[in-house]
Amino acid sequence: MSTTEGLSRRGFLAGASALPFVGAAGSVSAQAPFPTRPISLIVPFAAGGSTDIVARLVGQKMGELLGQSFVIDNRAGAGGNIGSTAVARATPDGYTILMGTIATHALNPAILKTVTFDAVKDFTPISLLAVVPNVMVVHPSFPAKTVPEVIKLLKDNPGKYSYASSGVGTPLHLSGELFKSLGGVSMNHVPYRGAGPALNDVVSGAVPIMFDNLPSSAQFIRSGQLRAIGVTTKERVSSFPDLPTIAEGGLAGYETYTWNALFGPANLPRPIVDKLNATANAAVKDPHVKQRLEDISAVIVGSTPEALGEHVKAELAKWGPIAKASGAVVE
Known part of the structure; x- marks a missing residue:
């Protein structure tokens, strides 16, 4: 579908x-x-x-x-x-x-x-x-490659990892909060003044995780500078048909x-x-x-x-x- x-x-x-x-x-x-x-x-x-x-x-x-x-x-x-x-x-x-x-x-x-x-x-x-759609992306050095692996890593290391966002209260911030809530995991929130600076720090490896608008992350995913864990919508997207949704990857009910x-x-x-x-x-x-x-x-x-x-x-x-x-x- x-x-x-x-x-x-x-x-x-x-x-x-x-x-x-x-x-x-x-x-x-x-x-x-x-x-x-x-x-x-x-x-x-x-x-x-x-x-x-x-x-x-x-x-x-x-x-x-x-x-x-x-x-x-x-x-x-x-x-x-x-x-x-x-x-x-x-x-x-x-x-x-x-x-x-x-x-x-x-x-x-x-x-x-x-x-x-x-x-x-x-x-x-x-x-x-x-x-x-939004997408969960990580720096290539991040140990986990799938939603279950991310959840296990975060549960095994509470408070060790951080995620970047475009600012407090933004959709990207709350996408991370929803992941924490449904997954029962702990991550530190690092707010930036806009998605651009946040994305730059994830690409550089300063922060390992981000929930971003798919259009702005797409080029980095295709070039291998970021690893996509999953899209945040209920169904997969036509621009990345092989990329699973976070929900089908193991976090039932997740959708942003x-x-x-x-x-x-x-x-x-x-x-x-x-x-x-x-x-x-x-x-x-x-x-x-x-x-x-x-x-x-x-x-x-x-x-x-x-x-x-x-x-x-x-x-x-x-x-x-x-x-x-x-x-x-x-x-």
Whole structure:
């Protein structure tokens, strides 16, 4: 079974129970023209990262399909909290939307010292666009080569080994915490200011283990500078078909990934939601966009608004306890 088929079966592509779109009735006619001016797509992270790349790819195609440009507005800071808050407080007219992620809508509510929005109540879900797998990598000198060997080594040497991450409370940090929790093992967490510096230290051997986004580790895996232990998704990925998942490697129930999704402010009228949803889903299935996303190991989704809403709730339920147990707190 392919990854896409697996994701579909788990409900990403199928709609769930309808979410309330309060205030939609009567606020916008189905015949009302939209859009009539450029749309601001807020990316709550710095330019150049994977979320920014997805936003520019999808935004450009959506603009072509709608006949209005999508202006990418990078508002980085506080782990995505600044940009997300701006959208939560924006006028619900469809002209300000968010490229949300697992960080903004599943992790931040659990780790931010001050929460300035409700991930469910303050947003209107539009579409889950794509899912990007993570991968567990180790330096070639690391003694273990499989998930069972890693778990045994860590259990036999509690506290001896460390893993690097892109920072406290990030998806990569909590991927490691989930591995510790399910495997009953001990590892020291070494946070960095970004995935790049962390990856460099794992390649050099300064830190032996890392959970990374697969796209950024792929070249090092192929060159032999890193050894991949397993991908973190439920199914194997097409770019590394011989690489087992961590779950099938012996850690049942393990599954992490990053994702990108479009959200509007709460109470976004349903006709606008439907138009943005249809356009976004057409954009990710465009041959050029699809190929570019697959080049970075992304799995194309293109969900209903309802499926994205249920996905966010499931992610909050999954990651909240893990984040709290990790003790991660971000100012």
